[in-house]
Amino acid sequence: xxxxxxxxxxxxxxxxxxxxxxxxxxxxxxxxxxxxxxxxxxxxxxxxxxxxxxxxxxxxxxxxxxxxxxxxxxxxxxxxxxxxxxxxxxxxxxxxxxxxxxxxxxxxxxxxxxxxxxxxxxxxxxxxxxxxxxxxxxxxxxxxxxxxxxxxxxxxxxxxxxxxxxxxxxxxxxxxxxxxxxxxxxxxxxxxxxxxxxxxxxxxxxxxxxxxxxxxxxxxxxxxxxxxxxxxxxxxxxxxxxxxxxxxxxxxxxxxxxxxxxxxxxxxxxxxxxxxxxxxxxxxxxxxxxxxxxxxxxxxxxxxxxxxxxxxxxxxxxxxxxx
Numbered sequence: 001x002x003x004x005x006x007x008x009x010x011x012x013x014x015x016x017x018x019x020x021x022x023x024x025x026x027x028x029x030x031x032x033x034x035x036x037x038x039x040x041x042x043x044x045x046x047x048x049x050x051x052x053x054x055x056x057x058x059x060x061x062x063x064x065x066x067x068x069x070x071x072x073x074x075x076x077x078x079x080x081x082x083x084x085x086x087x088x089x090x091x092x093x094x095x096x097x098x099x100x101x102x103x104x105x106x107x108x109x110x111x112x113x114x115x116x117x118x119x120x121x122x123x124x125x126x127x128x129x130x131x132x133x134x135x136x137x138x139x140x141x142x143x144x145x146x147x148x149x150x151x152x153x154x155x156x157x158x159x160x161x162x163x164x165x166x167x168x169x170x171x172x173x174x175x176x177x178x179x180x181x182x183x184x185x186x187x188x189x190x191x192x193x194x195x196x197x198x199x200x201x202x203x204x205x206x207x208x209x210x211x212x213x214x215x216x217x218x219x220x221x222x223x224x225x226x227x228x229x230x231x232x233x234x235x236x237x238x239x240x241x242x243x244x245x246x247x248x249x250x251x252x253x254x255x256x257x258x259x260x261x262x263x264x265x266x267x268x269x270x271x272x273x274x275x276x277x278x279x280x281x282x283x284x285x286x287x288x289x290x291x292x293x294x295x296x297x298x299x300x301x302x303x304x305x306x307x308x309x310x311x312x313x314x315x316x317x318x319x320x321x322x323x
Contacts, residue, residue, distance in 0.1 A: 003029045004045025005296060010034060013313035019321060039321040049294045051269040053316055058266035062293030065120050065152055068265065075264050077257065078287040080275075082154035083107045084120060087145035099150075101141055108137055108153055116156045116233070119148035123292075126207045130156055130233045132215055143207075156232075157287070159275035164250050164258035165295060167269050167315065171255035173308055175299050178242035179230040180209065184223025191219040209233070246303035253283040261291050269316065271295030 007029030014021040019036040023029060031044040041052050049059045061067050066084040073079055085104035086092070092100065108115050108131070117140055118128040127144050131137050144151055161177040182193040191214075198208035211219070213231040223229060250258075258272035273289040276282075297309050 005298060005301075006043060006045040006048075006050035007032055009297065009309055009313045010043060010050075010317075013310060013317050016310060016314055017317055017321070019317060034317060034321070036317075036321040041317075041320040051294065051316060052320055053268040054270070054293055055266060059293040062265050062267060062270065062291050063121055063123075065118070065290050066150075068291050071264050072261055072288055072291075075260070077261055077264065080154050080157065080287055080289060082152050084150060084152055086150050087141050087148060090149070104141070104151075104153060105134055105137060108134070111153070111155060114156050116154045117144075117151055118154075119144060120150040120152055122148060124204070124206050127151075128233055129210055130212060130215075132212055136212060147207075157275050157277065159277045159287075160281060161289070162251075162254055162274050162276060162286075163271050163295075163299075164254050164274070165269075165271045165297075165312075166258050166262040166267075167312060168319075169259055169263065171250040171258060172312060173246060173248050173300065173305070174250035174254065175246045175303075176244040178244045179232065180242070181231060182223065182229045184225055184227040184229075186222065186225035189220045189222055190214055190217055190229070193223065243299055243302060246299060246305060248305075248308060251283045254286055257286050257288065261288055265291055265293070267291070267293050269293075269295075269312075 007023070010032060011021045014034050017036065019034050022033045022035070023031075024033055025031040025044070030046045031042070031048065034041050034043065043050050043052050061071065069079045069082075083104070085099050085101065085107070086095070087101070089100065114130050114132045115137075116129070117131055117137070119126065122128065127140075127148065129140060131140055163175045163177065165172045180197065182190060182197060184193070188196070194209065194211070194214065201208055209231060213233060217229070254274060254276070257274065261272045262270040271292045273292070274286045275289060277285040277287055297312070300306065300308050
C-alpha cells in the first residue's frame, strides 16, 4: 500500500530539521505526529488537512466552493459566476428557496448549454463535467447525489488554466495545466480508449470521465497511432490531466491575485486555480476557479522539484515547532 504523499514529505522534512516523526495510523500514514523539544504538531493525509498552520475555519471555508466565491466576491476579486444547487431534498427545510434540482434546470436554461458542473465540496476533479442538455443534467444529478449533496453550475470558459501555490504571503511556484487526452493506437475506438483512460482514473479513486467528453465525435472512430484528442472538463492530475510547465517564478498578475485570494480566506498555505481569459494569453484577465486549502504537491514531484517540497514543509515545521 503506497504511503500518502503528506507522510513522505513530513518524514523527510522532520529528518532535515532534527524532529521526531511518529506514525499514529499503524503504518498507513494517514495520521502522524512530529515533535521537536517541547513542541508537537499533528498532521496527516486523506481528509486530514496536511498543513496545520491553516486554521480549521479557513480550511473549512476553502472546501466550500460557494463560500469561497462569496468571500472573494465581497472583496471584488474576480470569480466565475454561477449558482449553487442541491442534488436531493433531504435538508431542504434548512435552506432558502431557489436551490433545488428544478431551479438548476431553470438556471442552466437561462445561462445556455453547454454548462459546467462540479460538486461544491469536491476535489481532485471528481464529477467536474461539461453538460450539454437537460437530459445530461438529470443524469448528472442522479450520479452525483450518491456522493455529494450540493453542486455548482457555471458557464463553460475557455482559457489556459494556472495554479499558484502561496505560503505566508509569497508565491512559491506556478504551474499550468493540460487537459486529459486520448492517444490513438490505430486500432482502438474512442469508446475503447476512453474505457482504458477511465480504468486509470478509477485507480485514483476519482469518478470516470463521462461519455459526453466525446460529444461531436463518432464513438467508434479510430484515432491514428500517436494522434491525441483532448477531452474537456477536467485538468486535475488525478483525473488524467497533465502539467504543461512548472516554475518557481510566477507571473506577477497571477501571483498578486493568488496571494490576495489566499489571504482573504485566512489561509497561510493555499493554492489558487485560475483561468487566464485574455485573448493574448498575457495574464491580463485572470479569474479564480477555486482556492485549495489542502493542496497536493505531486506536480512538483513530477517536475523533479523535490527541493521546493522540502522548502515548503521545512518552513512550515519550523513555524510550528520553534520555541
